[in-house]
Amino acid sequence: MYLKDLSFSLWADFIERDFLNKEFKELIENGIVNGATSNPAIFKNAILNSIAYKEQLKELKNLSAKEKYEALAIYDIKKAADILKPLYEKGDDGFVSIEVDPNLANNAEKTIEEAKRLWKEIDRENLMIKIPVTDEGCRAIKELVSEGININATLIFDPKYAKKCLDAFEEGIKNSDKKPYGVLSIFVSRFDRKLDNTLVQKGLEKGKAGILNAAKIYNTIQKRELPNIRALFASTGVKGDDYPPFYYISELIAPHSINTTPINTIKSFVNDGFKEQKLPIEDEIIDEFFDRVEKAGVDMQNVYNELLEEGLLAFVDAFKEIIEELE
Template sequence: MFLEDIEFSLWVDFIEREFIHTTLKNLIEQNIVNGATSNPAIFKNAILNSPAYKEQLAKLSGDAKAKYEALAIEDIKMAADVLKPLYDKGDDGFVSIEVDPRLAYDAFGTVEEAKRLLAKIGRDNVMIKVPVTPAGCEAIEELIRDGVNVNATLIFSPKQADECLDAMERGFKSGSQSHAVLSIFVSRFDRKLDPYLAQKGLPVGRVGIMNAAKIYNMIKKRNLPHTKALFASTGVKGGNYPSHYYISELVAPRAINTAPVETIEAFVKEGDKRARLPISNEEIEKFFIQLKANGIDMKKVYDELLHEGLDAFVQAFEEILKELS
């Protein structure tokens, strides 16, 4: 863990073949990161832009999805092996792979694909990423019941988090020893709302943080076994914020932040390492009452961000398949 006194971890939000054996290894050796995450957009950039995949790709046959899975599975195996010593000593050590994002509304298909991918990867320290839709929650419950480690992703709203926690709780009742994280997306709120808030003379750069703080409190209150909050979408894109802003503002006990390498390096060098969470529910509620009073419909924002996130992952996935077909 990066901050052992409060059990705060940094995971790198990037996977690429050469990176795994160079930068990732170095970050682990320096006790900076102890996990890694991936998503369809990350794999798209890696597979389509890095020469490291050309040799394996030339030997592959089958349809485009089979080729994609062969490439992604090889990367996940490599990353899992590099992270295994951390996993063995109970210091996270997980790497995540997402199911086909087109299965977001198919619980059966999600479970089936998750188990198929895990069988091919053959590593204990892998988390299956499942978007938190109603079907995703069904899948999460079954996967946890069956002992699969789960990264519940694309969480924007407290309602999503609550439904996900319910599903996880039902899964854990089997006595499952699964590990789970709830990936709470952060920066996209501010990219969407900052221009409007600035026009109103209201503070900017706070909606994503306060929303994440609210969901963090929910996770903490549930106190499910082997379950943590993971703050995601924490790279800064636009706005006048330091590059480490969404890590520094979300340092929290028993929590994880997954971010691009550059964001992590900036935080290590100049970020604020003091715990900023928890924030009281009263302060959080006051903040959202103010937003509502200024015409912001958070339910609409939550719904839009979830659909945008799902669409972006599906688009990235289909672009990979098109290139590989």
């Protein structure tokens, strides 16, 4: 834990082979990070821009493009899991996540099939399988949790979908002989990038929509009290100069929570960020803000839907670029 008194963790939202061999180990040894997450965009940047993958690719020349991608990603995930295993064994998180093919987001059966295959092939108990929280994704989460598979439920924007996801976790846990771990990855900064200009024009405060939406979902998760299930704040890197780099970490420090973020953001927070508890925020305060947003003419349900579609598309596009480059 980065802040032990709050059980607040920092996870590295980054995977790359040279990083795992060097800086990642240093961050763990210094008590800064205790987990890692990945997604297709992260692997795209790593695989296509780092020479660390060239040698292994030579060995994979007879495989399909997706098989090459998976071989590269699985190698890195196994390495990260092994590096993190001592933390996991002493109950200090130690998880690493890999995402299923984003093209499967609206197909529960194929999501379940691929998740089980990845879980078996990687064969690390400190692995989490990332599943986008769509209707079909929730069906998959329920089934996978019931089989004892750790799940990182990702691309959560809508509080209603967060509740549906929690229902899936709860039903899965009831039907499981094991005690799987899970996180709900609540995306944050994309709200403000989408809404800040509009809110300022309407006389409302910018830089609050993402934080207060995340705070609302955090409250919902905490009230459920599901065993081994926590809130994870994602999309917490800052783009542009409107906010300090550590803004979405410092403003979301909460008991029993995780913030996964790029390495430079972590360093900024460690060096300069405010480290006092900020959550929970009362639901009444959150609801009052969003009431004003709605009265100003912003349809939040439409915002939730658009952000989910944009997030899915970004991962699909990144995955497509990797596959095309590896063909």
